[in-house]
Each structure stands twice: as C-alpha cells, then as structure tokens.
Amino acid sequence: MDQVDGRRLRGDASRRVVLERAADLASVEGLDGLSIGRLAAAADVSKSGVATLFGSKERLQLATVEAAAQRFREHVLEPARVEPRGVRRIAALLDAWIAYSRDRVFPGGCFFAAALVDFDAKPGPVRDAIAAAYRSWNDYLRISVGYAIEQGELDAGTDAALLAFEFVALLDAANAQSVMSGSAEPYALARRAIAPRLVAAGAPDDVVRRFLEVDDLAA
Structure with missing residues (x-):
C-alpha cells in the first residue's frame, strides 16, 4: 500500500512540475x-x-488552464483578500494584477490574455474553460465594486459592471503593450487612468493616493 501511495505522490509531483512548464510555455507560444x-x-x-499523465492534447490544455487559474488566484486574489471587502480590496486587486503582469508571473504576460486570443473563435471545452476563468476574474472584480457601493465607500449611482469593465480593459491594455514593448511604462499609465475613475466614483483619497504611489518603473 505504501508503495502505491509513493507512486501516486511522485506522479502528482511530476504532474505539477509539467503543468508549471506547460503554463509558462503556453503564455509565450x-x-x-x-x-x-x-x-x-x-x-x-x-x-x-506526458501522455501517461494527460492522455490527449485537449486534456493537457484543460489541465494547463486550471493550473494557470490556480497560479492567478495565488498571485492576485489571495493577496488582495487580506484587505476588507470594499474599496481597499478593489485597490489591492488592481495593484496585485498589475504586479502579476509586470513581474511576469507567466513569462508571456497574462496567461489568459494570450489564451483568449488563441481560442476566442474556437468553440469547445478548452475555450469554455478559458472563458470561465476570465469571467470569474471579471465577476470577482464586479462583485467587489458592488460591495464597496453597498458599504457607502463608492457612490450609490456607480455602475459596478461598467466600472469593473473599464478596470479590466485598462489592465489588459497595459499587459498587451508591456509585452510588446518590454517596458513597464504601460502599468504606470494604467494606474493614472484608473485613479480618476476611482475618484469619480467617490473612493477615499488615501486609497487612491496609495494606489498611485506605487512606482512600477522601479518595481
């Protein structure tokens, strides 16, 4: 029994290592x-x-999407959850996302930005998995904005879906331009574009100021 468990543990470890390499590779190629x-x-x-671990190309791709989603959660969602629900968590989410892309958690920038381009017009289970992961991030940000509105930290008339959409659009644009140029300047520009939207929605000055004070060029 110990021998069987040992093989399983080694297999699980091999799978994790291979999936880490798969996600890195897919973000670039x-x-x-x-x-x-x-x-x-x-x-x-x-x-x-590799065939023993995954069986088919599609199963490999699906496992890679899930591994990438887990890495995203570890680098963006979980660090932000130290902040209470509301504006401070929104700022933490935006800051963590910028760091995730800027610091190349995936060598090719945001894994899901690259995967969406690959599969946006290719129906099937892999596209569905990518879309679900991307939608989950969008929904989490929108719900976080909603909490801030409910708590009176953002103006009652704020459109949570629209504000979250604007944030995601600016982050995705910064990622794409940084990957293309090799510069961190797009992240500084994204901060400068996001800050007025927070201010216009009624976010506290101290939260916006801390968000803007991060020097992405020196990070």
Missing part, C-alpha cells in the same frame, strides 16, 4: 500550439510520460 510532443521537448521528459 500559445495554448493552441501546446501539444504532448512540444511539452515533452520543452520540459525534457518523455512523450510517453
């Missing part, structure tokens, strides 16, 4: 191009070993 053979070469493991 595209999820659609990720295959058992390509991953085996990049991760320096046998094709049969």
